[in-house]
Amino acid sequence: MGHHLAVKGNEIGTTTGRSRRCGWFDAVALRHAIQINSVSGICLTKLDVLDGMDTVKVCIGYKTPNGEITRPPIGCDTYKDIEPVYADLPGWQESTVGLTGLDQLPENARAYIRFLEEQIEAPIDIISTGPDRVETVILRHPFGE
Numbered sequence: 001m002g003h004h005l006a007v008k009g010n011e012i013g014t015t016t017g018r019s020r021r022c023g024w025f026d027a028v029a030l031r032h033a034i035q036i037n038s039v040s041g042i043c044l045t046k047l048d049v050l051d052g053m054d055t056v057k058v059c060i061g062y063k064t065p066n067g068e069i070t071r072p073p074i075g076c077d078t079y080k081d082i083e084p085v086y087a088d089l090p091g092w093q094e095s096t097v098g099l100t101g102l103d104q105l106p107e108n109a110r111a112y113i114r115f116l117e118e119q120i121e122a123p124i125d126i127i128s129t130g131p132d133r134v135e136t137v138i139l140r141h142p143f144g145e
Contacts, residue, residue: 001023024059024086027059027116028062030120031120032072041122041124041140043126043128044116044124044127047105048128050109051096052092055088057086058086060085063083063085064082068085087115089111089115097129100136123139125138
């Protein structure tokens with residue numbers, strides 16, 4: 001799956017030409033980063049890469065030798081002993097490429113966005129629906145208007 005996401009998302013190193021490592025959205029890690037950095041909203045990129053998938057996954061916790069946790073473990077040496085716990089969400093077959101309005105997105109894509117917001121405990125302000133700058137859904141302007 002990581003290879004599929006890297007190819008579809010054109011995740012290739014500009015200098016090295018190597019494929020970047022890709023995986024499912026890790027809501028646990030992002031929620032922690034949002035909390036410690038006082039982030040008020042995020043930009044969700046590459047929504048279009050998930051087009052055509054029957055199921056999309058979101059990491060909502062980690063399985064450790066001592067049980068499941070919903071916060072990142074402390075200390076880098078503990079990461080070798082954890083496994084992600086995923087929530088499976090229904091995917092969507094419709095294309096989101098180039099869409100610029102939330103109401104244009106497939107219902108399952110909107111449900112995915114709402115689920116992410118609940119998990120990360122922060123709003124998603126901007127959604128990228130393609131590689132071009134205009135392929136963007138702006139829900140809340142980051143600098144006000």
